[in-house]
Structures are given as structure tokens and as C-alpha cells.
Amino acid sequence: MRPCKRDFTREGSCVTHRSRWLDLENRCVAASVIDAVITQHEWQVERYGADNRPMPDGTGPKVEWLAPVVNLAQSAYTGRIDADAIEQVIREEWDYDKESTDEERAAAVKSCTRLRVLREEVVEAAASDPNSEALYGELIQVSAVALSWAADIKERREQ
Numbered sequence: 001m002r003p004c005k006r007d008f009t010r011e012g013s014c015v016t017h018r019s020r021w022l023d024l025e026n027r028c029v030a031a032s033v034i035d036a037v038i039t040q041h042e043w044q045v046e047r048y049g050a051d052n053r054p055m056p057d058g059t060g061p062k063v064e065w066l067a068p069v070v071n072l073a074q075s076a077y078t079g080r081i082d083a084d085a086i087e088q089v090i091r092e093e094w095d096y097d098k099e100s101t102d103e104e105r106a107a108a109v110k111s112c113t114r115l116r117v118l119r120e121e122v123v124e125a126a127a128s129d130p131n132s133e134a135l136y137g138e139l140i141q142v143s144a145v146a147l148s149w150a151a152d153i154k155e156r157r158e159q
Ligand SMILES: [Zn+2]
Pocket: 003, 004, 005, 014, 015, 016, 017, 018, 019, 027, 028, 029, 030, 031
């Protein structure tokens, strides 16, 4: 990453990243956030790397990537389809039973796609209180998932 360069004439913003300066960190906000995304990316690779690598992208013009939400809307359900309801329906599709067998868990992992992982993080961000620390954390996770996915696509192209 290109280093931050403080511009004292512009209220101390970073010339490199066009972002506000953080005195405590001696770098700009953008550099601080990118560092948090990379740290989260490293954690995700450490925890899920082996599972995510062979995972299909799951994208395409005919992919029904919001099927759980569409199914809810088309069902007899009469409640609001707000961010909480969407998060719940996406999690129901995603989560497997805690008492499931290793084979069931392996099957769930195998049916997963990169798009579903990103979708999960997006719905969690959407349901986060804007005044909470949770929203920042969820956005870092959205960014880290997108970073890992893009990195894998670039790796595939280089091979
Ligand atoms: Zn900077």
C-alpha cells in the first residue's frame, strides 16, 4: 500500500489517500480501515482458508441469490420483510444444526458459494444499528470477504 503523506495545509488530511488524518495512529482514516480489512482477511484465511479456496463463486445472471428472501415474500408470511427478517431468513438457509454430523457439515460447506458468504455479511451489516460499533465491524467483514474473493480470482488468473 502506498504510504500516507500528511498535508498540513489541508487541515492535516492525507494527500495519498484523500482521507482525514488520525493523530493517534499517525496515518489517515483510509489507511487505518484498510489495515483493519487486511487484519480481518488474515483472520478469515487462518480460520476458513482451506474451506473457502475450492468454493465456487456462485455468481451469474441467472443466479437466484436472494431466493430465501423471495421465497419469504411469496409465502403466506405477512410480517415486515425488514433487515432483521432478511438476516434471519438468510441465516436459516446458512446455519446448520449444532448437532449435525461431520458429513452433514461437509455437505453444507460443499453447497456454499463465495456469493453466499458475502451475502451473509451484507445482511448482517444491513441489520446493524447505525449508532453501534457493530456496523463498522460488519463493514470490515464485508470488505475482507470481498478482498479474499477478489484475491482468489486474481490468483486463479495468474495460474
Ligand atoms: Zn493515507
